[in-house]
Amino acid sequence: MAEWGERLAGVRGVLLDISxxxxxxxxxxxxxxSGSVEAVARLxxxxxxxxxxxxxxxxxxGKLVGRLRQLGFDICEEEVTAPAPAxxxxxxxxxxxxxxxxxxxxxxEFDQIDTSNPxxxxxxxxxxxxxxxNMNKAFQVLMELEKPVLISLGRxxxxxxxxxxxxxxxxxxxALEYACGIKAEVVGKPSPEFFKSALRAIGVExxxxxxxxxxxxxxxxxxxxxxxxxxxxRTGKFRPGDEHHPEVxxxxxxxxxxxxxxxxxRHADQ
Amino acid sequence: MAEWGERLAGVRGVLLDISxxxxxxxxxxxxxxSGSVEAVARLxxxxxxxxxxxxxxxxxxGKLVGRLRQLGFDICEEEVTAPAPAxxxxxxxxxxxxxxxxxxxxxxEFDQIDTSNPxxxxxxxxxxxxxxxNMNKAFQVLMELEKPVLISLGRxxxxxxxxxxxxxxxxxxxALEYACGIKAEVVGKPSPEFFKSALRAIGVExxxxxxxxxxxxxxxxxxxxxxxxxxxxRTGKFRPGDEHHPEVxxxxxxxxxxxxxxxxxRHADQ
Numbered sequence: 001m002a003e004w005g006e007r008l009a010g011v012r013g014v015l016l017d018i019s020x021x022x023x024x025x026x027x028x029x030x031x032x033x034s035g036s037v038e039a040v041a042r043l044x045x046x047x048x049x050x051x052x053x054x055x056x057x058x059x060x061x062g063k064l065v066g067r068l069r070q071l072g073f074d075i076c077e078e079e080v081t082a083p084a085p086a087x088x089x090x091x092x093x094x095x096x097x098x099x100x101x102x103x104x105x106x107x108x109e110f111d112q113i114d115t116s117n118p119x120x121x122x123x124x125x126x127x128x129x130x131x132x133x134n135m136n137k138a139f140q141v142l143m144e145l146e147k148p149v150l151i152s153l154g155r156x157x158x159x160x161x162x163x164x165x166x167x168x169x170x171x172x173x174x175a176l177e178y179a180c181g182i183k184a185e186v187v188g189k190p191s192p193e194f195f196k197s198a199l200r201a202i203g204v205e206x207x208x209x210x211x212x213x214x215x216x217x218x219x220x221x222x223x224x225x226x227x228x229x230x231x232x233x234r235t236g237k238f239r240p241g242d243e244h245h246p247e248v249x250x251x252x253x254x255x256x257x258x259x260x261x262x263x264x265x266r267h268a269d270q
Numbered sequence: 271m272a273e274w275g276e277r278l279a280g281v282r283g284v285l286l287d288i289s290x291x292x293x294x295x296x297x298x299x300x301x302x303x304s305g306s307v308e309a310v311a312r313l314x315x316x317x318x319x320x321x322x323x324x325x326x327x328x329x330x331x332g333k334l335v336g337r338l339r340q341l342g343f344d345i346c347e348e349e350v351t352a353p354a355p356a357x358x359x360x361x362x363x364x365x366x367x368x369x370x371x372x373x374x375x376x377x378x379e380f381d382q383i384d385t386s387n388p389x390x391x392x393x394x395x396x397x398x399x400x401x402x403x404n405m406n407k408a409f410q411v412l413m414e415l416e417k418p419v420l421i422s423l424g425r426x427x428x429x430x431x432x433x434x435x436x437x438x439x440x441x442x443x444x445a446l447e448y449a450c451g452i453k454a455e456v457v458g459k460p461s462p463e464f465f466k467s468a469l470r471a472i473g474v475e476x477x478x479x480x481x482x483x484x485x486x487x488x489x490x491x492x493x494x495x496x497x498x499x500x501x502x503x504r505t506g507k508f509r510p511g512d513e514h515h516p517e518v519x520x521x522x523x524x525x526x527x528x529x530x531x532x533x534x535x536r537h538a539d540q
Contacts, residue, residue, distance in 0.1 A: 126402075127402060128401075128402045128403070129402070130401075130402040130405070131398075131400075131401055131402065132396075132397060132398050132399070132400040132401065132437070133398070135400070135437055135441075136436060136437050139428065139435070139437050139441075140434055140435060143428075143435055157448060157449045157450075157451070158409065158413075158449050164410055165409070165410060165413055166406060167402070167405055167406050167409050167445070167449055168449070170448055170449065171405075171409075171444075171445030171446065171448050171449040172445055174441075174444045174445055174447075174448040175437070175441030175442055175444055175445040176441065177444075178427060178440055178441050178444040179427045179428055179437055179438070179440065179441040180427075181427070
């Protein structure tokens, strides 16, 4: 297809979403998506720069990378841009002491952060920890602040586990926004600052970069608004209606990461 | 104050919010707001028509009225307009079979409703039942429907218990709206249909009716949009900022229900 040549020409760097692109997670450990282990390996052997850009906030980068390596992926912690470390940077820069409504498995990312006498709330994909009691506590902390600050690790609507679709942090962020009458600061995709920090880490400019993800809004739309190109894979939380999304049109739709990498390695140089 | 005469002249019917106006609830049973028991009694002895108009969806009307009677209020079940019975009417009219995400104490209101093979979700103030698992189940039911229908029993942001502010159903409604990309149908205040059904029950037209509530948006704003007048009490979830709300201005602010009734009985006839 000649058109792919035009769409992918000049790409020097690739941002890869993880969940739904590399693997489908579940409580046990997850399953690699067919062809993705080899596709990542091929990308890394190529001349293209590669960075993993995830909104995962249920696990620390260490735990996430450990799981992916067990599944056979060539990945290390330093190659991952994730919301929790990005949030820690903001907390430090702004002198914020968070009340944390997060999953226990990501808590270690906040080990160096002062959480005494909180003056903000950080919310992540807390999973089962999104109990009424925990949500109400976060709500009460916010309502007691003169200027309530809510930082959300991503704003995903849902993600897909092998057992089915699962509510992501976005809905809970909306719940607190509505109850408190505030607007959250989103750290993670589709925040432009988050994409830019991933690009800085590999020294590639947005026009020479492409995002590959399963989320038409968070991955594809977000990356395009930053001046990047973006492909949507038909794996993970992809739904057929995504190809006719009213607002976002990907630069291409591919069956899976393996097909995306085939096309990239064939056409990126043109 | 001459001005009260103008503001209250011609009032024939009174809609009373319950929580935060009659009493402050808590897990145990709640406490009457000072002067409210006698104020309700005086209203009912007067020439004014009285109807209770509540968004309570944690308890059936029977349980709510039982609790209020224990606290000394003159109230019976037939005098209460509440979201759960209103929702049941809609479910029957539209042939809807709900998946229920509600508090156990209100479940009896749905005894006559077919809940097999659900084709919609009804969400109420479920309190502790707002677990991640229950929210995710409601989300999954909605996502499996071709045309997802979400009915919310009110859309309150929060309410006040003696122990502090508590998240109400509204935030959870917003969470499901966002995650599913849909808009809920709200049954309860501030829905005009809900206020109108309360007025129909006492045979009073909106221009001759007044709402007394502690919620500047749900009670005061909602009633005014229906052509009623509305007073806000400085009890319950009232906050000083409410008197300078950017969008809603009550016809009057009073310290509590007792003061509202004093003024009504003095000026309503003028």
